[in-house]
Amino acid sequence: MGANESDAIEPGVDAPRFVPLYRQIKALITRGLRDGTWLPGGAIPSEMELAARFNVSQGTVRKAIEELAAENLLVRRQGRGTFVATHDEPRTQFRFLRLRPDDGVEQGFVNRILECRRARAPVDIARSLALRSGEAVILIRRLLSLGETPTVLDEIWLPGRRFRGLTTERLAARGGPLYGMFEREFGTRMIGANERLKAVAAGREVARALQVAEGAPLLQVERVSFTYDNVPVEVRKGHYVTETHHYATEVG
């Protein structure tokens, strides 16, 4: 007998002996998403059509799509179709910026780009992005303000290859959320991220940028974001002022 010809799932450390059909279908759909066959905001083919195309039953396609919808890669809308999730929706943005006003009255952030330049990856960034130390990266520094109040100072590291051509001008030209622009202009869609939070005392530089006293308590947020197949594509080091805001999350 030949070797296992499944190329849908990479073997990993513990090669599973059995891969259900719907997982293979899921991998095929994921590939279409990654490749840009179907674009963010657009519809994918109907269940019936995918079932015919892959030569499986509708129920099998459905199970694959249900998992992708649970992972926020797809959005199902009864009567209309199944759509590729996009960052150009307020709901999605809320999921990625967890800072909320204590009094519940939402206000929009104003985004100011302080800097955007090419650099060589320091060791820690390189490790997080699965690059070699010294490889080309892009560094963005930006400030989010509420009205006149600086609130979030971010330092964003991106792999140079994937974001070639990203400049301050392009960032300034495009308002709106960064992740929306990344998926439109660079074909890189952020799927999720891991965050590590600490309370720290404001250093001199950060304190000045955020207009707080040196030594003031700040929420430090380190994020590693990934795209399809858990490939890391962004490191973000943020400092949040939590005087009138809090970081909201759910556990359980």
Add this chain to the structure above:
Amino acid sequence: MGANESDAIEPGVDAPRFVPLYRQIKALITRGLRDGTWLPGGAIPSEMELAARFNVSQGTVRKAIEELAAENLLVRRQGRGTFVATHDEPRTQFRFLRLRPDDGVEQGFVNRILECRRARAPVDIARSLALRSGEAVILIRRLLSLGETPTVLDEIWLPGRRFRGLTTERLAARGGPLYGMFEREFGTRMIGANERLKAVAAGREVARALQVAEGAPLLQVERVSFTYDNVPVEVRKGHYVTETHHYATEVG
């Protein structure tokens, strides 16, 4: 045909015009969990038996169970059965205490009860617990340490009715996680919680208890936990030392 006899779903503000069968089955199973018909760690009846009991197909029961498993109320184990989730498992504890060592080397916390007494609910606690201001509550103060290093100072508020008879002695007698004891001894299982995080400067009392300098940055964590049907049953105000640890979470 008679009127719709479903008493499984409460109408809510927007009474849904259509409630699928599997949701009604889900509500019936949830009731059994809430009532203690099936206890944490124990098995619920098999899919076939539930299908027969409720007079629906196995597939419908399966869909109800799948949702409950996705919400971490049930745990499915192929070949063995479906079990009621319990806090007496390390996996579950990790989900509720998000503090992790920076270097990845896990260490167990030592739990010391500083105080446990009856009190009257302040306004904010009362509101969070859906009590009237001044109603009986239990206040626990406790310290989690890593070796000799105090790391987490918690102030825990519980509704007096539900936790009648909870004393320092009972807390001390039972080691292990609080939530495990709550579900065993008081029949109240914590399902999930919302947390609000801020960076704050240590006040005098807190600084002394955590052996840090007054004004040192601390991670303040305010938690409201709920049991079945989203009923709030605990308010927790914590201060975390994040010198060598971080709060880990996922976004997306």
Add this chain to the structure above:
DNA sequence: GAGTGGTCTAGACCACTGA
């Protein structure tokens, strides 16, 4: 009314566990 996703059923067979 045509087309989409959503529900429900019935049955066959597979993967896994434990006695």
Add this chain to the structure above:
DNA sequence: CAGTGGTCTAGACCACTCG
């Protein structure tokens, strides 16, 4: 080997959207 959950199929019908 019996019993459990897991997969896959096929078909019927329902709820919803939109032209």
